[in-house]
Amino acid sequence: MNGFWIAMAGVGVAALLTGIGSSIGVGIPARAAAGVLSEQPERFGRTFILVVLPSTQGFYGFIAAMFMMMKLGMFSGSVNFDMEVLEGIRYLMAALPVAILGLVSAIHQSLVCTSGVELAAKQPEATMRVVIFAVMVETYAILGFVTSFLMINAIG
Amino acid sequence: MGLTKLQKATLILYEDEREKFLKELQDLEMFHITDSRSSPLVDEYPDLIPDKKLTDKEGEEIFNKIGRVVEIFKPHSNNKGILGQFIDLKTGISPERYKTIVKNFDPDEIMEICKWDDRLYHLHNQLTEFEEKKEFYEEWKKMKTPIVKLEEVKNVIVKIYKIKGKLEDLEEALKDIPVDYSIVFKNTAKIGIVFFIYKGFEKEFNEIISEYGAESVDFRDRERSPKEIFSECRSKMKEIESEISGISKKLLKKSSEFEKYLVLYDYFLSRIKRTEVLNKTLMTKNVFFIEGWIVENSKDVLEKLVSSYRGVDLTWVKPRKDERPPVKLENNKLSEPYEVLTGLYAYPKPNEVDPTPYISLFFAFFFAFCLTDAVYGIALIAISFFLLPKLPEGRKYLWIFIAGGIMTIFAGSLTGGWLGNNLEVAFPAFSGIVKFRNKLMLFDPFKNPLNFLKLSLGFGVLQIGAGLIIAMKERIRKGNYLDAIANEISWFLFFIFVGIGYTKGIKIFIYLGFLPILTILLFSWRSNSWIKQIAKGGFRLFRGLIGFLGDILSYSRIMALGLVTAGLAMSVNILVMIVRDLFPVIGPILAVLVFILGHTFSLAINTLSGFVHTMRLQFAEFFSYFYEGGGEKFEPFGLENRYTRIET
Numbered sequence: 001m002n003g004f005w006i007a008m009a010g011v012g013v014a015a016l017l018t019g020i021g022s023s024i025g026v027g028i029p030a031r032a033a034a035g036v037l038s039e040q041p042e043r044f045g046r047t048f049i050l051v052v053l054p055s056t057q058g059f060y061g062f063i064a065a066m067f068m069m070m071k072l073g074m075f076s077g078s079v080n081f082d083m084e085v086l087e088g089i090r091y092l093m094a095a096l097p098v099a100i101l102g103l104v105s106a107i108h109q110s111l112v113c114t115s116g117v118e119l120a121a122k123q124p125e126a127t128m129r130v131v132i133f134a135v136m137v138e139t140y141a142i143l144g145f146v147t148s149f150l151m152i153n154a155i156g
Numbered sequence: 157m158g159l160t161k162l163q164k165a166t167l168i169l170y171e172d173e174r175e176k177f178l179k180e181l182q183d184l185e186m187f188h189i190t191d192s193r194s195s196p197l198v199d200e201y202p203d204l205i206p207d208k209k210l211t212d213k214e215g216e217e218i219f220n221k222i223g224r225v226v227e228i229f230k231p232h233s234n235n236k237g238i239l240g241q242f243i244d245l246k247t248g249i250s251p252e253r254y255k256t257i258v259k260n261f262d263p264d265e266i267m268e269i270c271k272w273d274d275r276l277y278h279l280h281n282q283l284t285e286f287e288e289k290k291e292f293y294e295e296w297k298k299m300k301t302p303i304v305k306l307e308e309v310k311n312v313i314v315k316i317y318k319i320k321g322k323l324e325d326l327e328e329a330l331k332d333i334p335v336d337y338s339i340v341f342k343n344t345a346k347i348g349i350v351f352f353i354y355k356g357f358e359k360e361f362n363e364i365i366s367e368y369g370a371e372s373v374d375f376r377d378r379e380r381s382p383k384e385i386f387s388e389c390r391s392k393m394k395e396i397e398s399e400i401s402g403i404s405k406k407l408l409k410k411s412s413e414f415e416k417y418l419v420l421y422d423y424f425l426s427r428i429k430r431t432e433v434l435n436k437t438l439m440t441k442n443v444f445f446i447e448g449w450i451v452e453n454s455k456d457v458l459e460k461l462v463s464s465y466r467g468v469d470l471t472w473v474k475p476r477k478d479e480r481p482p483v484k485l486e487n488n489k490l491s492e493p494y495e496v497l498t499g500l501y502a503y504p505k506p507n508e509v510d511p512t513p514y515i516s517l518f519f520a521f522f523f524a525f526c527l528t529d530a531v532y533g534i535a536l537i538a539i540s541f542f543l544l545p546k547l548p549e550g551r552k553y554l555w556i557f558i559a560g561g562i563m564t565i566f567a568g569s570l571t572g573g574w575l576g577n578n579l580e581v582a583f584p585a586f587s588g589i590v591k592f593r594n595k596l597m598l599f600d601p602f603k604n605p606l607n608f609l610k611l612s613l614g615f616g617v618l619q620i621g622a623g624l625i626i627a628m629k630e631r632i633r634k635g636n637y638l639d640a641i642a643n644e645i646s647w648f649l650f651f652i653f654v655g656i657g658y659t660k661g662i663k664i665f666i667y668l669g670f671l672p673i674l675t676i677l678l679f680s681w682r683s684n685s686w687i688k689q690i691a692k693g694g695f696r697l698f699r700g701l702i703g704f705l706g707d708i709l710s711y712s713r714i715m716a717l718g719l720v721t722a723g724l725a726m727s728v729n730i731l732v733m734i735v736r737d738l739f740p741v742i743g744p745i746l747a748v749l750v751f752i753l754g755h756t757f758s759l760a761i762n763t764l765s766g767f768v769h770t771m772r773l774q775f776a777e778f779f780s781y782f783y784e785g786g787g788e789k790f791e792p793f794g795l796e797n798r799y800t801r802i803e804t
Contacts, residue, residue: 049764052761052764053768055761056720056761056765059720059723059724059761060716060720062723062724062727063719063720063723063724063727066723066726066727067602067723070602075730128500128771129500131768132768132771132772132775132776135768135769135771135772136772136776138769139710139713142712142713142716142717142769143709143712145716145719145720146609146712146715146716149605149716149719150605150606150609153605153606
């Protein structure tokens with residue numbers, strides 16, 4: 001077993017799980033927003049903010065993946081294909097906080113955003129308050145990202 | 157800075173002067189009318205609340221019609237553009253134009269538009285009916301004889317069917333029954349047939365035809381031939397379509413006056429409000445007793461207005477003991493834009509501190525370090541300045557972005573963010589930027605993320621420390637000295653002692669740290685029972701220790717968002733490099749496109765994230781130390797501006 005490919009699995013997991021979370025997360029409020037827009041097209045701007053909020057987790061995963069690729073020397077052309085298995089596992093473990101927390105929090109955030117879309121239809125002026133609630137859920141994805149980032153940084 | 161001083165007033169208004177006075181009061185937009193009916197006054201004077209709600213029936217009727225006209229013309233006049241999708245843009249209108257529109261208001265014109273709309277609705281329904289009818293008869297249009305004529309043939313019953321199966325099979329099945337038929341149409345799916353059955357053989361015919369899944373056809377209009385009906389449908393549809401086109405043209409022409417209907421909408425809404433506001437007041441048949449508030453500096457304006465009316469009395473009064481006045485924020489030019497954020501959370505109570513100036517101290521800094529790219533900062537400033545004249549409604553938000561943009565240039569310089577940390581990768585021509593960037597850069601977030609984390613947590617310590625100081629100041633202002641000592645001062649002493657103790661290695665300071673802890677435990681909450689007091693003090697101590705840690709850690713989001721912006725910008729540059737080298741000729745053109753679109757997207761998504769997360773830090777972390785909110789906003793009785801804004 002080659003450590004490099006385990007590390008690459010870490011890169012994949014970070015981008016993949018957060019990406020899945022964000023795409024599900026954006027999809028749920030987007031469906032609700034489409035329903036609202038069919039009757040109130042003028043609500044586009046307000047519902048748009050709520051729809052895009054769960055997309056951030058995907059970026060956290062993407063940036064973590066990119067940082068890992070940088071560390072692996074993929075952009076400087078100094079990739080160590082004979083990496084030790086243990087080092088590869090380190091990368092994989094470092095990817096887990098952002099990957100799992102990103103996946104779960106994006107989906108949960110989307111539920112808050114969906115309620116927000118319904119609220120935006122009835123009381124557009126209250127939209128920003130729901131945005132704050134949605135941001136509360138994202139905190140844990142941020143903590144996951146920071147943890148992953150520091151873990152990756154700590155790898156030799 | 158803080159809250160504006162307000163003066164309470166009561167107005168006694170006689171019915172004769174009501175409309176004129178209220179109109180002028182509304183134009184002034186200075187007097188906040190309170191709900192006297194939910195005050196203790198009601199218990200003293202229960203008879204002063206009438207059984208019926210006051211309404212302006214005539215005004216409401218016209219308003220509803222104008223509302224309908226606005227809805228009719230909205231699809232024709234949606235010229236708000238992309239910005240209008242995000243912000244409720246109002247139509248700017250000069251006072252002269254406003255007056256002219258109101259003066260020339262013609263209710264018949266509104267009625268006529270509504271009638272056209274009614275007619276249009278009716279015509280569309282008719283058109284749908286004829287369309288369905290035409291579609292039905294289209295298959296049978298070859299039949300030139302009405303059904304009743306066919307039924308005149310003696311001893312014969314006429315039945316019409318559409319069949320799916322093969323005609324040969326049906327012919328075979330019907331060969332023993334005296335039946336004749338005529339095929340009207342034939343297509344790939346079905347065959348339309350008129351059957352002539354000799355009387356007495358209907359039962360046998362029905363049994364056979366049902367086996368073939370035939371669909372019986374019922375012509376409702378049997379007096380005329382399908383051909384005739386089909387032709388009639390076509391000519392009727394033409395007539396209807398021509399009438400629809402005529403009305404639509406008239407409506408389209410009227411839609412050019414959309415602005416006029418928006419003004420009338422707001423005018424009549426304001427008129428209705430003049431009556432509705434009286435439902436907050438106490439009244440007899442001819443006299444209204446209005447309570448409200450006015451900014452102290454504007455007292456003379458109200459006095460002057462009242463002096464010109466014989467039927468209006470004004471008295472300056474002291475608020476009742478239990479009464480809470482509304483709240484009007486007053487801040488300097490630099491802090492004023494942040495009032496929208498305070499309003500978004502909650503207005504302060506009348507005796508509470510206004511958090512706006514404090515938000516203004518931190519917001520731009522935190523937002524800047526979430527964005528961490530100097531060029532993004534410049535872009536944000538440019539976009540905001542460009543939008544300022546176009547978006548008077550979003551003026552305060554735009555100034556927040558301008559301040560944030562300025563700070564972002566600073567934050568970007570410190571972290572080396574100039575369209576990412578690797579612009580030279582995308583365009584080697586910019587390799588000169590490396591020297592300039594490195595000269596200004598304090599740390600590279602990707603190479604030294606720990607420095608960025610320390611900075612973010614440092615921001616947290618700073619803001620939470622400020623929160624504690626404000627809380628302490630507030631307690632002292634209210635005379636709660638012991639509370640200030642047993643809470644905020646003790647926490648400060650604790651952190652100072654422990655901090656010195658650990659950093660300098662002086663044990664005595666660590667032991668001294670127990671003193672403020674003991675003070676918090678014993679005195680931070682006061683009660684008649686010592687057990688309760690200590691129990692609650694213990695809870696405060698525990699919550700404080702955990703709370704500080706959690707709150708400060710929450711500021712790590714600044715680092716996370718800063719890294720995301722830097723990382724995204726870097727990714728765009730790498731993508732540009734790949735695209736540039738991928739294709740020989742078109743590559744560089746595509747690369748420029750990817751560069752512009754990529755960085756625009758990055759700027760948009762990171763500005764949104766940076767803004768909402770910075771806002772969250774203010775509301776959830778900072779405010780929890782000193783601010784509760786819950787005051788009523790000072791909203792003077794004024795003109796309604798749902799769609800229009802009078803430009804002064």
